Amino acid sequence: MATGKKVFSCLIIGILFFFPGCWDRKEINRIGFAVGLGIDKDSEGYQITTQMALPSLLEGGGGGEEAPVWVVGGKGRTIFEAIRDVNTRSARRPFWGHLNVIVIGEEVAKNGLIPVLDLLSRGQELRRSNYVVVAKGKARDILEAEPKLESINAIFISNLIENRTGQSIAPVVTLNDLLISLSTAGIESVLPKIQALDQESFLPPQKKEEKAGPKDEGEEKPKQILELRGAGIFKKDKFVTWMDEETTRGYLWVKGQVKGGIIVIKNPAESDRDLSLEIKRNKSFIFPRLENGKNEILMKVVASLNLVENTGIVSVETEELIQDLNQKASESIKKEINKAIKVAQEFETDIFGIGEKVRTQYPELWEQMEWSQVFPGMDIKVEVETVTQEAAMTLRPIMPPTQRRK
Amino acid sequence: MIKRGTISPRQVFFILTMLLTGIYILILPRHMVFLTGTDGWLVLIGGGFVSGVILILINKVSIKFPGKTVIEFAPLVVGRLLGKIIGGILAIYFTLLAAGSLRIFTEMLKSALLAETPRWIVVVGLVGLIIWIIQNGLEDIARFTELLAPIILLLLIGALIGDIRYMEVIRLKPILKTEPISLLEGFISTLSYFGVIIILLMLYPYVNAPEKLTKTSLGALLFAIVITVAVFAGTVATFGIYETGRMAWPVIELVKMVRIGEFLERMESLFLAVWLSIAFINVSVLSFCSISGWTQLINIKNYQKLTYPVMFLLLGMSLWPKDLLAVLGLYRINFTYGLFISLAIPLLLFVFTLFSKGGSENGHR
Numbered sequence: 001m002a003t004g005k006k007v008f009s010c011l012i013i014g015i016l017f018f019f020p021g022c023w024d025r026k027e028i029n030r031i032g033f034a035v036g037l038g039i040d041k042d043s044e045g046y047q048i049t050t051q052m053a054l055p056s057l058l059e060g061g062g063g064g065e066e067a068p069v070w071v072v073g074g075k076g077r078t079i080f081e082a083i084r085d086v087n088t089r090s091a092r093r094p095f096w097g098h099l100n101v102i103v104i105g106e107e108v109a110k111n112g113l114i115p116v117l118d119l120l121s122r123g124q125e126l127r128r129s130n131y132v133v134v135a136k137g138k139a140r141d142i143l144e145a146e147p148k149l150e151s152i153n154a155i156f157i158s159n160l161i162e163n164r165t166g167q168s169i170a171p172v173v174t175l176n177d178l179l180i181s182l183s184t185a186g187i188e189s190v191l192p193k194i195q196a197l198d199q200e201s202f203l204p205p206q207k208k209e210e211k212a213g214p215k216d217e218g219e220e221k222p223k224q225i226l227e228l229r230g231a232g233i234f235k236k237d238k239f240v241t242w243m244d245e246e247t248t249r250g251y252l253w254v255k256g257q258v259k260g261g262i263i264v265i266k267n268p269a270e271s272d273r274d275l276s277l278e279i280k281r282n283k284s285f286i287f288p289r290l291e292n293g294k295n296e297i298l299m300k301v302v303a304s305l306n307l308v309e310n311t312g313i314v315s316v317e318t319e320e321l322i323q324d325l326n327q328k329a330s331e332s333i334k335k336e337i338n339k340a341i342k343v344a345q346e347f348e349t350d351i352f353g354i355g356e357k358v359r360t361q362y363p364e365l366w367e368q369m370e371w372s373q374v375f376p377g378m379d380i381k382v383e384v385e386t387v388t389q390e391a392a393m394t395l396r397p398i399m400p401p402t403q404r405r406k
Numbered sequence: 407m408i409k410r411g412t413i414s415p416r417q418v419f420f421i422l423t424m425l426l427t428g429i430y431i432l433i434l435p436r437h438m439v440f441l442t443g444t445d446g447w448l449v450l451i452g453g454g455f456v457s458g459v460i461l462i463l464i465n466k467v468s469i470k471f472p473g474k475t476v477i478e479f480a481p482l483v484v485g486r487l488l489g490k491i492i493g494g495i496l497a498i499y500f501t502l503l504a505a506g507s508l509r510i511f512t513e514m515l516k517s518a519l520l521a522e523t524p525r526w527i528v529v530v531g532l533v534g535l536i537i538w539i540i541q542n543g544l545e546d547i548a549r550f551t552e553l554l555a556p557i558i559l560l561l562l563i564g565a566l567i568g569d570i571r572y573m574e575v576i577r578l579k580p581i582l583k584t585e586p587i588s589l590l591e592g593f594i595s596t597l598s599y600f601g602v603i604i605i606l607l608m609l610y611p612y613v614n615a616p617e618k619l620t621k622t623s624l625g626a627l628l629f630a631i632v633i634t635v636a637v638f639a640g641t642v643a644t645f646g647i648y649e650t651g652r653m654a655w656p657v658i659e660l661v662k663m664v665r666i667g668e669f670l671e672r673m674e675s676l677f678l679a680v681w682l683s684i685a686f687i688n689v690s691v692l693s694f695c696s697i698s699g700w701t702q703l704i705n706i707k708n709y710q711k712l713t714y715p716v717m718f719l720l721l722g723m724s725l726w727p728k729d730l731l732a733v734l735g736l737y738r739i740n741f742t743y744g745l746f747i748s749l750a751i752p753l754l755l756f757v758f759t760l761f762s763k764g765g766s767e768n769g770h771r
Binding site (some may be wrong): 012015098121124126128129174176179180182183327353356357359360361363 | 486517518519521531534572576577579583644645646648649651659662663666671672
């Protein structure tokens with residue numbers, strides 16, 4: 001009896017030890033780590049592009065010529081069919097737990113995000129903290145681009161997104177943010193815009209014409225520059241228009257998400273010279289005022305700035321001039337915000353989430369109105385308050401001896 | 407007989423917090439969001455407060471019958487027949503709760519981690535382990551809980567802190583705009599949710615310092631309310647009510663998003679491993695109460711004999727529902743009618759002990 005019991009317990013322990021891990025084992029040499037996912041539309045359904053990392057080449061200390069990622073795609077009527085279609089071309093099953101970024105093609109965005117997002121929010125491997133960007137053009141071009149510095153393109157993109165000291169001209173949107181803005185009444189979605197280019201967008205395009213000549217006809221070289229600038233705005237789940245950089249920052253001011261960037265204004269004491277102000281912090285408040293049939297929204301934006309560059313020769317350190325400077329900076333910010341408001345009202349899409357404020361503050365009124373029709377006619381007032389500090393190791397601008405008074 | 411008077415009030419504290427914040431919290435946010443939307447946290451506080459009152463009644467009743475579980479003293483208070491009925495209801499209730507926790511945990515594990523593994527592997531594995539620990543008595547379960555619970559609770563709080571970056575207060579508004587009838591339904595659900603505290607009626611005789619239990623159990627309830635409200639509010643502030651309602655496992659989704667600093671992320675495997683221990687503790691305590699309840703109900707000397715039949719019953723019950731939706735549907739019954747057990751039984755016992763003073767003195771002797 002006693003030995004029987006012992007044998008039995010040993011058996012149980014053995015089963016407990018070995019069985020539970022067996023079914024769902026994922027051997028590291030049987031899976032491929034998908035780090036980027038691109039979704040495009042074609043006539044029948046969707047085409048997806050995955051970027052799979054090849055760990056062996058990453059560890060090998062820069063394994064020579066070969067890129068450590070492999071871009072492979074699949075197609076299907078639904079996203080899942082397309083994802084499974086990848087398996088026919090990949091010897092390793094893609095593992096989605098380490099996905100960094102989801103790139104949505106322009107066509108998909110125009111046709112609506114919801115059919116695409118459902119699977120992405122269901123999967124057990126996928127995380128809601130993945131970044132989402134919308135591509136100008138095809139998502140595949142973005143994932144096939146070969147930017148420098150980072151050998152894995154998807155990691156390059158997520159570093160671009162996370163670059164918080166940057167210019168604040170593109171929003172940071174995770175899958176979770178996107179799902180919430182899609183499902184919440186009174187707020188519409190905005191996604192950062194990404195574009196693959198042969199050269200930086202500010203360079204004159206003549207070089208491109210040269211390239212378009214007959215010599216390059218055969219093969220297309222992967223693009224070298226990825227730019228994350230501006231944003232696409234959505235109405236419900238459908239893309240409506242692009243916002244340029246300034247307008248995007250106007251939007252980010254209202255969301256309180258400007259974390260860096262530069263404002264260039266004229267020196268108040270010397271009107272032909274510029275000053276650079278670095279943005280440090282940004283806060284914002286939205287106050288709807290709808291009592292007694294009023295139709296007014298007040299946006300209050302607070303920004304703290306640092307004076308970092310003075311191209312002129314007149315110092316602005318007096319109290320008065322700083323006041324002037326704040327005034328000018330506020331106006332410049334206001335201009336950006338008004339641009340964003342204009343776009344939003346023109347396309348009747350409440351990207352700022354004003355509706356959400358109205359809904360939480362005036363629930364009874366909210367029930368009675370059709371927000372998408374009320375929003376374009378709203379009287380939106382903007383108030384900007386700026387605080388500027390002179391920070392740097394130098395207090396005065398460069399001053400040639402001929403200009404010195406003393 | 408099971409040895410009595412061997413576990414400490416502190417162990418009871420951890421057992422109660424584990425039961426109150428362990429398995430059923432996985433499905434609570436979703437259920438509450440459906441009923442009460444953004445007001446869920448207020449309703450939870452209200453339900454928790456009323457449960458506190460019930461808890462005081464439970465303590466008042468139990469202290470009058472030292473060394474006896476509810477199944478033993480109920481016949482003395484309300485008469486033999488009614489007392490046996492109450493005992494039977496409680497024993498069945500604990501068995502159902504144990505089966506429910508086991509199945510809900512298994513479903514969670516299946517959808518979050520082990521998609522291909524058959525359910526019975528997990529269930530049989532856990533039940534095997536639980537049979538073994540139950541054979542050793544409540545003391546072992548209590549010690550195990552005392553050892554693990556602080557770590558588990560710290561991790562839960564850590565998960566909430568790690569998600570603060572995603573939370574926005576506006577998602578918790580507006581306040582008190584839900585229809586009163588839904589609020590009431592939500593309130594009833596919280597009573598069933600916190601109603602697991604009636605397990606204390608079974609634990610009393612096993613505690614070595616019962617006079618301290620009123621304070622300890624109220625402390626445990628308070629702590630559980632704070633955690634539950636924080637988890638609910640945290641989930642809604644992170645995902646908004648619509649997304650929370652869409653998810654099968656809002657709390658697991660919350661854990662999946664955790665990111666502390668720039669490097670600590672993708673930690674759900676750790677949390678799932680922790681939840682395995684929570685499930686183990688929960689199901690062990692509930693099955694222990696159910697087995698000892700059955701033993702006392704039919705007056706058997708040795709509870710070990712009943713372990714196998716009850717555990718096999720439990721195994722069958724937890725494997726019976728077809729899928730997750732069926733499980734949630736079944737659990738809704740407890741959310742709606744659970745208060746007839748968690749509220750009515752302590753109240754009934756309390757009223758009867760007040761009126762039959764003689765009966766309670768008999769209990770003393």
